Amino acid sequence: MSGSESGISPSRVLDIEGKIVGAMPEFARDPAILLRLYRGLVLTRTFDAKAIALQRTGRLGTYASSLGQEAVAVGAAAAMEPSDVFVPSFREHGAQLWRGVTLKELFLYWGGDERGNDFGGPREDFPTCVPVGSHAPHAVGVALAFRLRGEKRAAVCMFGDGATSKGDVAEALNMAGVWKVPAVFVINNNGWAISVPRERQSAAATLAQKAAAAGIPSEEIDGNDVIAVRAAIERALARARQGRGPTLVEAVTYRLGDHTTADDASRYRDDTEVSRHWPAEPIARLRHYLTNAGHWDKGKEESLLHECNRAVEQAADEYLATPAQPLSANFDYVYATAPAELIEQREAATVLAEGAA
Amino acid sequence: MTELSLVQAVNAALKHAMNEDSRVLILGEDVAVDGGVFRATDGLFNRFGEQRVLDTPLAEASIAGVSIGLAAQGFRPVAEIQFAGFAYACIDQIINHASRLRNRTRGRLTCPMVLRAPGGGGIKAVEHHSESPEAMFAHIPGIKLVIPSSPARAYGLLLSAIRDPDPVVFLEPTRLYRAAREDVVDDGAGMPLDRCFTLRPGNDLTVVAWGAMIKEALEAADQLARENVEAEVIDVATLKPLDSATILGSVARTGRLVIVHEAPMTCGFGAEIAARACAGAITSLLAPIERVAGYDTMMPYLRTEAYYMPNVARILAAARRAMAYA
Numbered sequence: 001m002s003g004s005e006s007g008i009s010p011s012r013v014l015d016i017e018g019k020i021v022g023a024m025p026e027f028a029r030d031p032a033i034l035l036r037l038y039r040g041l042v043l044t045r046t047f048d049a050k051a052i053a054l055q056r057t058g059r060l061g062t063y064a065s066s067l068g069q070e071a072v073a074v075g076a077a078a079a080m081e082p083s084d085v086f087v088p089s090f091r092e093h094g095a096q097l098w099r100g101v102t103l104k105e106l107f108l109y110w111g112g113d114e115r116g117n118d119f120g121g122p123r124e125d126f127p128t129c130v131p132v133g134s135h136a137p138h139a140v141g142v143a144l145a146f147r148l149r150g151e152k153r154a155a156v157c158m159f160g161d162g163a164t165s166k167g168d169v170a171e172a173l174n175m176a177g178v179w180k181v182p183a184v185f186v187i188n189n190n191g192w193a194i195s196v197p198r199e200r201q202s203a204a205a206t207l208a209q210k211a212a213a214a215g216i217p218s219e220e221i222d223g224n225d226v227i228a229v230r231a232a233i234e235r236a237l238a239r240a241r242q243g244r245g246p247t248l249v250e251a252v253t254y255r256l257g258d259h260t261t262a263d264d265a266s267r268y269r270d271d272t273e274v275s276r277h278w279p280a281e282p283i284a285r286l287r288h289y290l291t292n293a294g295h296w297d298k299g300k301e302e303s304l305l306h307e308c309n310r311a312v313e314q315a316a317d318e319y320l321a322t323p324a325q326p327l328s329a330n331f332d333y334v335y336a337t338a339p340a341e342l343i344e345q346r347e348a349a350t351v352l353a354e355g356a357a
Numbered sequence: 358m359t360e361l362s363l364v365q366a367v368n369a370a371l372k373h374a375m376n377e378d379s380r381v382l383i384l385g386e387d388v389a390v391d392g393g394v395f396r397a398t399d400g401l402f403n404r405f406g407e408q409r410v411l412d413t414p415l416a417e418a419s420i421a422g423v424s425i426g427l428a429a430q431g432f433r434p435v436a437e438i439q440f441a442g443f444a445y446a447c448i449d450q451i452i453n454h455a456s457r458l459r460n461r462t463r464g465r466l467t468c469p470m471v472l473r474a475p476g477g478g479g480i481k482a483v484e485h486h487s488e489s490p491e492a493m494f495a496h497i498p499g500i501k502l503v504i505p506s507s508p509a510r511a512y513g514l515l516l517s518a519i520r521d522p523d524p525v526v527f528l529e530p531t532r533l534y535r536a537a538r539e540d541v542v543d544d545g546a547g548m549p550l551d552r553c554f555t556l557r558p559g560n561d562l563t564v565v566a567w568g569a570m571i572k573e574a575l576e577a578a579d580q581l582a583r584e585n586v587e588a589e590v591i592d593v594a595t596l597k598p599l600d601s602a603t604i605l606g607s608v609a610r611t612g613r614l615v616i617v618h619e620a621p622m623t624c625g626f627g628a629e630i631a632a633r634a635c636a637g638a639i640t641s642l643l644a645p646i647e648r649v650a651g652y653d654t655m656m657p658y659l660r661t662e663a664y665y666m667p668n669v670a671r672i673l674a675a676a677r678r679a680m681a682y683a
Contacts, residue, residue, distance in 0.1 A: 087426075118463040126429070127462050131453050137419040138454065141426015141434075148382075148408055148432075155426075168449075171419035178414055333460040334499050336467070336522035339551055339598030 010252045012222035013231065016280045018288025025231040031295045033078075037226050038290060039304060040074040041283045044094035046308040047103055048257075050316055051110055055261040059320060061112045068224070068256030070094045071282035072188045073158070075229025075251075079237055080156055087126040087139040087157040091188060095158065099125060103315030104322075111319055114333070132193075133163030136172030136185065143181035143246070154182040154240040156233070162193025164207045173214035173248060182240035184233060185248045188223065190255035195268035208250035216246050223251030224282040256281060327353050361541040364534040366508035367397045367473075369543050370515040371435065375405055377545060378433060381519055384411040385420055385437030385473075394439055395475060395534055421447035421472060425454050428470040428524075435519055441476030441528055442485035448493065455524040456499030468524045471515075476504075477569045477619055478666055479532040481659045487531075488656060489620035491567075494526045495597045495629070501525040501550055502597040506571035508539040510594060513548030520547060530569035550595045553603040559587035562676055563607040565630055566617035567593040570667060574617050577672035586680055588615075596626055604630060605637040612643035613679040617667050622650040644682035647675035 013022040027033050048067055054060035066073060073094030080086065086099055093106055100121025109116025109128060117127035126142075129135035139157030146153045163169050164187060176183045187207050191198050204210060211218035217239075221232045229251055236247035254277040258265045265274075290296035331338060331346040338346065361369060374381045383398055389412040392399030402410040413420050417438055424434040438444040451472065458468040478487035494502045503518055503525060505511035511529065518525035556571065557578050566574040571592050578588040589607050593599070608614050614634050616627035627648045634646055649667045657665050 085430075114461060114463050117461055118465045123465060124430070126466070129454075131449065134422070134449060134453060137422025137450070138426040138429070140419070141423040141428070142430050143426075144423060145427050145430035145432055167416075168418060168422065171414070171416040172422070175414055175416065175419055175423060179411075329463075333464050335501075336459070341598055341601065 010220040010222045010250070011228055011232070012225040013227040014225050014285050014289050016285055018285050018292060020289075022228065025227065025234070027230065027234070028227045031290075031293070034227070034286065034290060035295065037074060037078055037230070038286050039308070040078065040094060040098050041070045041226060041286065042304055043097060043308045043311065044070040044074060045283060046305070046312045047093055047097070047106065050312045051107070052261060054107070054316060060107070060110050062260050062262045063110050064090050064260045065257035066091045066093050068277070068281050069188055069190050069253045071226035071229050072186065072223040072251040072253055074098055075226040076156060076158065076186050076233045079230045079233035081153070082122070083153050084237070085124050085126070085142045085153065085155045086122065087135050087142060087155055088128060089132070089135065089159045089163065089188070090128045090130055091160065092158050096125075101125075103312055104318045107316055107319035108322065113322070113325065114329075115325065133159050133166035133168040135159070136163070136169045137175070139183050139185070140172050140176045140179070140181055143176065143183035144179055147179070147181050152241045154184060154237050156184045156186065156237075158186045158188055160193060161187060161189040161191065161198050161201055161207055162196065164210055165201055170210070173211060173216060173246070176246040177214040177216040180243070180245035182243070183246040184236040184240060185246065186233065187248070187250040189250055189252050192255050192259070192269065194259045194263060206250060208248055211248035216248060218248040218250065220250045220252065223253030224280050224285065226282055226286055254280065358540045358542050360538040361508045361512075362535045362538050363505070363508045363511045363529065364395055364397050366512040366541050367515055367529060368399055368401070369541060370512045370519070371398060371401060372404070373543060373545050374435070374516055374519040375401065375409060380431060381433040381435060382409040382411065382427070383435050383437065384413050384424065386413055386415055386439050388412060388437050393437060395531070397437065397473070417443050417446040418450055421450035421455065424470045424472070425450060425458065425468055428468045429458060429466045433469050433519060435471045435473060438472060438474040440486045440488070441474040441490050442488035444472065444474045444490065447472060451494070451500060451524070451526065452497050456497050459523065460499060467522060469522050471518045471525045471527050473527045473529060475531040475534065476528045477530045477532055478656060478662055479569065484658060487662065489618070489651065491528055491596055492620055492624060492626045495626050499523065500597065501595065502528070503550060503595050504528045504530065504568040505594065506530065506533065506568055506592050508537070509541050510548060510554065510592070512541050512543070513546060514550065514594060516545060517547035517550050521550060525550070528568070532569045533572070536572070551598050551600055552595065553600040554592040554594050555589060555603065555607070556592050557588065557590040559589035560610055561586045562588040562613040562615065562679060563591065563604070563611045564588050564615045564617060564672065564676070565591045565593060565604055567596065568619070570617045570619055573667060573669050573672055576669045577676060580669065580673055581676055586676065588676065599629070599633070601633050601637060605634065608634050608638040609641045612641050614642070615647040615649060615672065615675045615679055617649045617672055619651050619667060621653045622648055623653050625650050644679040647679050649675045
């Protein structure tokens with residue numbers, strides 16, 4: 001069951017055919033902004049396909065696809081200011097790319113290279129967080145730092161439907177509410193936590209309503225509608241910047257792919273369910289709208305796909321051509337200054353490696 | 358110079374650190390108006406205000422987690438967990454995030470935070486209030502682990518912990534909070550976080566301990582002196598990173614090593630010290646290494662706690678065995 005089947009309709013601006021069914025937010029009247037969002041979605045999906053291809057051919061580690069969920073990440077990132085801080089989970093490539101993490105850095109990260117987290121772009125953004133939901137309190141700390149310094153910045157934290165079952169998320173929402181920190185929590189509800197469907201994750205009718213227990217407002221939106229996502233996160237960020245505290249936004253989307261490349265969803269999920277969700281995916285919907293509005297055509301589509309492919313291929317080549325870090329790098333970032341015992345181990349490991357070489 | 362108890366020394370160090378660095382802030386349960394359940398943060402809320410001394414909701418994991426966010430943003434949070442037995446809830450945050458943030462981001466983000474928690478037995482408290490979890494923390498790469506054993510060392514080590522660029526777990530022996538007073542100069546001088554302290558010199562036997570067990574170790578050394586055995590007593594103080602050189606240097610001289618800790622024997626931090634002594638001083642050893650530790654049982658409730666705790670008699674028995682070994 002996705003949220004849309006819960007009997008409560010998440011708010012949307014575009015329906016799956018790209019028809020306007022809700023109030024168009026201010027930014028969406030500018031076609032240039034919509035085209036930029038569209039590019040963000042397409043670039044994310046292009047990266048996704050390449051990452052899976054690299055993993056399947058042994059050139060990338062286990063990878064978590066964001067297929068079908070691109071609008072949640074891209075829409076949220078597009079609503080943020082560069083000076084805000086993003087605290088992601090592990091499926092938010094679209095947001096990271098939007099905020100200036102490079103394709104090469106993403107490939108490095110998923111290829112098993114810590115330098116992929118040493119973003120040249122958003123220097124204060126948190127790296128990918130693997131233990132589910134455990135990053136939620138970090139966002140509270142970041143937002144608290146902003147509040148204590150009197151800065152008009154906000155932290156945006158994203159996690160999946162499964163994470164809402166964790167104590168970390170409950171604790172973080174609660175603390176954020178008590179301290180009224182400028183934080184926005186976004187649930188990327190893709191319907192599945194590996195093999196466990198949304199309805200077995202929580203008996204709550206919506207995940208958004210978990211905010212009520214923390215005394216903070218929430219919104220449930222169609223996570224496949226990038227306009228609705230961006231609008232909702234903008235509203236939440238505006239509240240945060242006005243000192244009105246945190247918001248929880250549940251973006252209802254669907255995981256069209258496997259959990260990761262190490263997963264085989266056919267063991268627990270009917271293909272028919274996946275087929276049923278394909279028509280609602282976020283890219284076609286925005287393309288329909290842009291095409292109908294006269295801002296998009298086949299030629300533009302082809303040239304965008306070409307551009308994204310080129311960027312992704314080039315980044316993949318750069319990643320593949322990047323030598324692994326030296327052995328010493330495993331030791332050099334454990335502490336600001338390596339203690340004697342670590343220096344000894346580093347030297348022993350180096351001697352061993354040089355002997356083997 | 359003022360005579361301070363250990364908990365007052367902690368308070369003095371916190372106050373000094375907050376005065377010298379506006380990035381230092383305190384958070385935890387009951388740390389603000391109440392001044393902490395042991396009064397370690399007494400008066401700091403009144404002096405520094407609600408922007409720098411924050412009562413948190415009752416959620417240990419997130420006290421650690423929020424501290425990580427603050428630290429990544431350039432603050433120097435000092436988080437108080439009311440008892441070490443409740444710090445188990447923080448281990449996910451400490452092991453998966455605080456300790457790894459620097460390494461994970463190749464130094465882009467760092468985590469200069471201190472997690473303070475009182476630990477150890479002998480305070481007649483209910484279950485979970487007498488834990489000695491140091492070995493669990495010592496096993497985590499990327500953190501430092503400090504356990505002071507006197508007011509002056511609590512002051513100097515805590516200041517260094519707060520100034521350290523990496524996460525430090527600072528376990529304060531509850532039993533020593535008000536057990537003794539000592540002259541403490543509130544001059545802001547830190548003590549090194551990579552050094553053991555030799556509290557009593559001796560050439561016959563090395564006794565290594567930390568925290569509240571230092572008191573027992575020194576008493577045992579006094580008794581041994583009456584038996585013409587000069588025991589060298591070393592306060593490890595900083596368990597991670599461990600100052601092996603001081604311990605091995607002592608063992609090289611004495612040839613006999615007794616390790617004392619309150620935590621259960623198996624996989625206790627004494628095992629690490631014993632392993633290092635075997636690796637680095639085996640040819641000097643004149644007797645098997647003795648460990649005097651808590652038993653591999655649960656920490657008993659208070660009525661039978663005394664049977665569990667290492668004491669002077671047990672240390673003496675181990676020392677005499679070591680001395681008698683041919």
